[in-house]
Amino acid sequence: DSGVTQTPKHLITATGQRVTLRCSPRSGDLSVYWYQQSLDQGLQFLIQYYNGEERAKGNILERFSAQQFPDLHSELNLSSLELGDSALYFCASSVDIGVSGNTIYFGEGSWLTVV
Amino acid sequence: GQNIDQPTEMTATEGAIVQINCTYQTSGFNGLFWYQQHAGEAPTFLSYNVLDGLEEKGRFSSFLSRSKGYSYLLLKELQMKDSASYLCAVRDQGGATNKLIFGTGTLLAVQP
Numbered sequence: 412d413s414g415v416t417q418t419p420k421h422l423i424t425a426t427g428q429r430v431t432l433r434c435s436p437r438s439g440d441l442s443v444y445w446y447q448q449s450l451d452q453g454l455q456f457l458i459q460y461y462n463g464e465e466r467a468k469g470n471i472l473e474r475f476s477a478q479q480f481p482d483l484h485s486e487l488n489l490s491s492l493e494l495g496d497s498a499l500y501f502c503a504s505s506v507d508i509g510v511s512g513n514t515i516y517f518g519e520g521s522w523l524t525v526v
Numbered sequence: 527g528q529n530i531d532q533p534t535e536m537t538a539t540e541g542a543i544v545q546i547n548c549t550y551q552t553s554g555f556n557g558l559f560w561y562q563q564h565a566g567e568a569p570t571f572l573s574y575n576v577l578d579g580l581e582e583k584g585r586f587s588s589f590l591s592r593s594k595g596y597s598y599l600l601l602k603e604l605q606m607k608d609s610a611s612y613l614c615a616v617r618d619q620g621g622a623t624n625k626l627i628f629g630t631g632t633l634l635a636v637q638p
Contacts, residue, residue, distance in 0.1 A: 467623035
């Protein structure tokens with residue numbers, strides 16, 4: 412158990428709908444990262460937050476958005492869902508930015524199936 | 527740009543040694559990580575290299591050459607449970623972020 416908690420674990424929804432994925436980082440971790448992993452594809456970086464502020468943005472679609480709240484938990488919002496959005500979405504956390512060697516720990520992921 | 531290359535698949539025999547290579551070309555570099563991922567599960571941290579050389583941790587070792595943009599993960603005394611995908615990732619130090627950029631992973635099958 413990495414200490415990173417994600418909900419829900421599984422989600423099935425229809426095209427055009429909107430879903431919210433939730434993440435609680437490890438205790439003491441200030442950075443939260445969101446990654447997408449589609450079938451047979453590698454982990455694609457979506458976005459990073461540090462202590463409530465956006466710090467880096469990857470190939471995140473405009474239909475997707477995220478935020479980190481004062482208690483450091485984060486939410487990833489996916490809207491106008493398409494079949495191609497079906498994937499495993501991982502949240503990860505780390506202690507701090509700029510600390511050499513600090514490791515990123517992953518949650519168990521949220522399986523999203525769009526039908 | 528960011529480019530991380532690993533072999534797609536490898537097969538090895540239980541009890542043997544296997545080396546998984548990774549080459550990278552990234553705009554920034556602040557360390558290289560190896561993760562293990564079983565199908566449908568979370569990636570789990572295996573090793574970290576930021577300086578050239580070999581880091582050993584039990585049955586797993588990882589090597590880095592920054593001048594060559596090259597790393598490998600060495601797995602000894604292979605066990606069936608080592609069958610998994612192995613992900614090479616580079617920590618990007620562009621700007622104020624330490625995000626990890628991942629390769630597509632190497633799927634290792636350990637056979638009896």
